[in-house]
Amino acid sequence: MYEVAISVREGAISSSTLLKRLRSGSWKNATYTAFREVGRVIRTVHLLRYLSDAPLRRRVTAATNKVEAFNGFSQWLGFGNRGVLADNDPVEQEKAMKFNALLTNAVIFHNALDIAEIVRQLLKEGWTIEPEESAHISPYLTEHINRFGEYSTHELGIQPEAYDPKLDVDFTQLREENLTSEGFGRAA
Template structure:
């Protein structure tokens, strides 16, 4: 659950031009309250769920029956009355999180205490039951959505693997200091992003050089080239920080000539 919580909490603080509307996570990145919270905050939570067929599909009403997919559903029914009763509290909580007046992590920790007796927790969980059921139905009926979730989570895992490879001293952080932990994680991800950027520039230069020489460059082939390249990196070499701007801006645009982009084999 905490994986998606930290991702969702950071999204309202995002002040950049890119405003994502979808949150992807692994199996641990989903729970019923998080599904309810993400919907109120305006995000679609689309985690990769292991053993999704073991999850409960909640019926919208006791009399709800379906001709072709009824076997998917159990007998559990969404308690819409509970959601309606606490709707104002749910909205007030979501607004407080979006306006950074309340930490999502703090909220869920509070909700987790005596959760069976916590009415707000039960309301979030009930809303999450409805939202997750809809998400599971979309997951089953849309092959493109399943491919998207798998591709995004695989890409994320590849980044984490690349960052772990660059991590000096292994994954174990030797100090029991939260501030030190945060610095190590942030510096490691900063280093990983710098190396990925450098690799991407090298790939761009190589592709542009091939195109300039008249060699055909297939975009489909180029799309399979990953920037997570390790064989050219001296991980334990000399790392120097040079803040002097380069004389020439690095090439960040593919300049593939149309005549060689989709070569037909004609001379």
């Protein structure tokens, strides 16, 4: 394995050529077998670390929940045909998926703008907004969205106000706590 790594580093064999050879999956190939076993060891080490490290499990669960929330929100927005891609053309399938991703991100951005405006209004009214409270607000809100549309054209000529990205909430403490709890602040 060291010889293979050195060969790749020195340019004696390209990584793409190596991957082509390993992709064949021949159990008779000693290099393939060695890399497969190393992969199994790495996977086992990660699994054991996951099982023994409660903070890691919490971080993985939180990240998984965020991804699942995004996917659920995206699927809710792309409700037509129950999410089934009816076209067998890969180009049309890619267009449909990209359109859904664009729509999802646009609605998330709109929700984030609305949330920021509400926070600004609360701050003006004298409310104290703690960073921990803000961290629990999700941009995957659906209650105010009418998927079937209600289109008003009289507002098309109205110029929107310029967006102010400043939000008077100090997230420094929350960021420092997250960095410490995720292990970024300590030596590996």
